[in-house]
Amino acid sequence: MPIRPEHRWLYPIDWRELSAFVRFKRAKGRCERCGRPHGAKVQHLGDGRWYDEERGCWRDDRGRIVRGIAAPGRLPRQLRMTELAGEAVLPRTRVVLASAHLDHDPGNNRPRNLAALCQRCHLAHDRPEHRRQRWRTLFRRRASGDLFLGAYRP
Template structure:
């Protein structure tokens, strides 16, 4: 994820190298929460369930194996007799991009145990509450400035 300009000075000068070590040396190019591989197109159902083509199985949002789903080809064709799965004209495909995430949301804390290599889905789920907090804070500040200088209540 791109670094917000107001937070850039929290990051060390060697952030690119540190991030690369976390993503590709420690995590071996896979998301540390769900196991999705970096740089590959992944077929998914939209609920976190994704097709692990390397191992030929479906995985849930935590990377655990899902047993009762047929392969993507069978779902796309909408074969009759599938239990409870409506035929889908086409499954979603997403390119996986790993990023280094701060687990405690503090960009100044760059210890290895505070960093995780996360795909974009896991990163957004992890940071969602913090993003909502920052958005609320920004809107609150802008409204307060408007009250002070524009005279609007």
């Protein structure tokens, strides 16, 4: 995820090297929550389950093997969501790893506080923080509306 300009000064000067170490040396290019490989295009069902082509099995959003689901080519047509050359296929997502701060503090760059997460796991991890930020933004907009335009009426 891109670093906000107002938070840039919280990151160390060697952040790129530290992030690369966490993502590729320590995590070996895989998400530390679900195990998705960096740079791969994975097929998924939209609810967190994804097909691990290396091992030929379905995995859940925590990386555990899911049994009882057929291989992507053998799934019923109704489950395949995208049309490609007249053939119904599962959606594919390109996996990108990012270094996430587990305590949401960009100033805390200890290795135990950093995790290599794919975009799906990173968004899920940051969901409470995004909700708080959204509430603050809406609260500020309403407050400035009251200040300059009178009482806010939705």
